[in-house]
Amino acid sequence: MTTWQPRDGTESAAGWRLWLALSGRLWPGDDWDATPASAVRVLRDIAVTCADIRSTCPVDAPVQRLVDSVAFVVSLPLELWRDDHVPVDADRAALLHGDLAGVVEHAAGVRAVLAAGGGWAELESR
Secondary structure, three states: OOOOOOOOHHHHHHHHHHHHHHHOOOOOOOOOOOOHHHHOHHHHHHHHHHHHHHHHOOOOOOHHHHHHHHHHHHHHHHHHHOOOOOOOOHHHHHHHHHHHHHHHHHHHHHHHHHHHHHOOHHHHOO
C-alpha cells in the first residue's frame, strides 16, 4: 500500500497510534543484554498495538492493511527470537541484525504512508 487516507476520526486515530508505535526505537538500546529475546522485546509492544488497533477499528478500514502488514513483519523475528536467551555470537548477531533491519525498513515505509495520508508529513521529516 503506497497511499492511505483516513475515512474518519476512528481510522485517523488508528493510523496515528500505528505511526507512534513505529516511531520509537526499534534497535536494541544501551540496556541490551546481547540476547535475541531482549532485542525483539519492543516488537512485542508493536504486535500488541496492532492487535489493539485491529479490535477497535472497522475490519474494512484501509488502515487495517497497514496494520496487518506490520503485524506480519514483526511476527517473523518475534517468533524466531523471543525465547532465545543465549547471548549472540558473530554469526547469530548478523542474522538478528538482518531480521531487525527488515522490520526497520518496513516500519519506515509504513510511517511514510501514514504521515502523508494523515497529514503528519512534517513530523516524519523531523
